[in-house]
Amino acid sequence: MSAMRRHIECVTLVVDDYDRAIAFYVDALGFELREDTPGEPVPGNPRKRWVVVAPRGAETGILLAQAADDAQRARIGAQTGGRVGFFLHTDDFARDHAALRARGVRFLEAPREEPYGTVAVFEDLYGNRWDLLQPRARATPLAIARLVLASGNRGKLLELRELLADAAIPVHAQSEFGIGDAEETGASFVENAILKARHAARATGLPALGDDSGLCVDALDGAPGLYSARYSGVHGDAAANIAKLLDALRTTPPDARSARFVCALALVRHAEDPQPILAEGVWEGRILGAPRGGGGFGYDPVFFDPSHDCSAAELDPALKNRISHRGRALASLRDRLFAQAR
Template identity: 45%
Template sequence: MATGNKAKCAEFNKMLELTDIEIIPQSRFNVPTPEETGTTFVENAIIKARNAAKYSSLPAIADDSGIEVDCLNGRPGVYSSRYSCEHATDEENLNKLIEEVSAFPENQRTARYWCVLVFMKNEFDPTPVICQRSWEGKIILEKKGKNGFGYDPSFLIPLLGQTAAEISPELKNKLSHRGQAMHDMLDVLLKKFGA
């Protein structure tokens, strides 16, 4: 898995626990982190998957994901993990987002998480598998819940009346952008490789 994010690896392994697939973080292979120069989630996911496949000599899955807020013209988008500064903490990013959306009325704070997953057989794979999904919600000014990470404490799921940080990890894996994209990816890999 082309990520250094332990929370993401844990989420993916939880999703895959009923399969024979094990997610191994790229850190185990001393894969250097590439510069994310893309302007879209797809471009950045391809950069990361290609880099991980190159340095590990194994097939790689990369995730690029983030949150898109309508009243902020789609920001933070691909800069979600470094929204407040280059090496920002989740708390710093969330605080900046809350501060920025607080200028807008509640009905304009609609948002969605996006996840793009890219699977590459090797660094030269000309036809990577790309799966993308979104998860609709809205940003609230309060932080609620202890589960999840990133923007989850202020990402309200209107149908549930709870934030992504208030629901169980199991429910989050079923509903979330990442869970849905991984479900799609597994379907493709099973058909393509019998994985």
């Protein structure tokens, strides 16, 4: 038995007059008149017609329904409560924007760039709002069904899951597979990220993402750097690490406490992948004299972001995910994934 195939044939747009509406949608917008046949008379509309217009080649059409009473007439131009209710997609925004303006179509704004494409809002003859939209090309990342994060750090795991949510790639911590941490013998964040990724991929047989990151303080010659997680001597003791950092900077004035978070990501498709996909991100700031905020993890409470006038631990999590070193590194990694998939 074949699968059921369904689609939306048409949507209704209430109009005041069939011919006036046809003139606008066909002559001004360039739609085709797909159907215009007489219908059965109804009270208030003795000359009812079945009128369908549509962009050329479109599957879904617009049924132009002439209002038959006062209640329907009151809805003309107000079917969507003043919001954009119709979306006209194009493969050449500049061409169609110029053509519609030349035909007298009224645009309510200048063209603008959005994450989803180039868009401008226009009105039809009744005041209904439409988007003229050229969607941005959608790239698909490399086929990855599951991804192992080569870390047992829950904070990193939650951040990465949030950042990858719209890519629909499940992220698992290596601890879910009973895997311990790789030995960090690299001389840089990138080298350690690759070591971690290969270690997790070898143990699970799955693609793996290695993340090595740290805090680099200029007044301390780049320390804690590669040793950020174990700065106090105990791996992962954030409170002890912060205490040691603040003690090391106790005589350093505020204007000399410049610092940055650095994140290196390495994705390997298998343990022997000869070309790991690499990305780095940097977040500039300075070190506070005392912790502030209850969010984040690690050194976040003492890392001050001057552009937002707060500590990393005081930032909204969604905002932090966009502007942090890890967020920037992951955005760069996504770009590389998409580029290789094209």
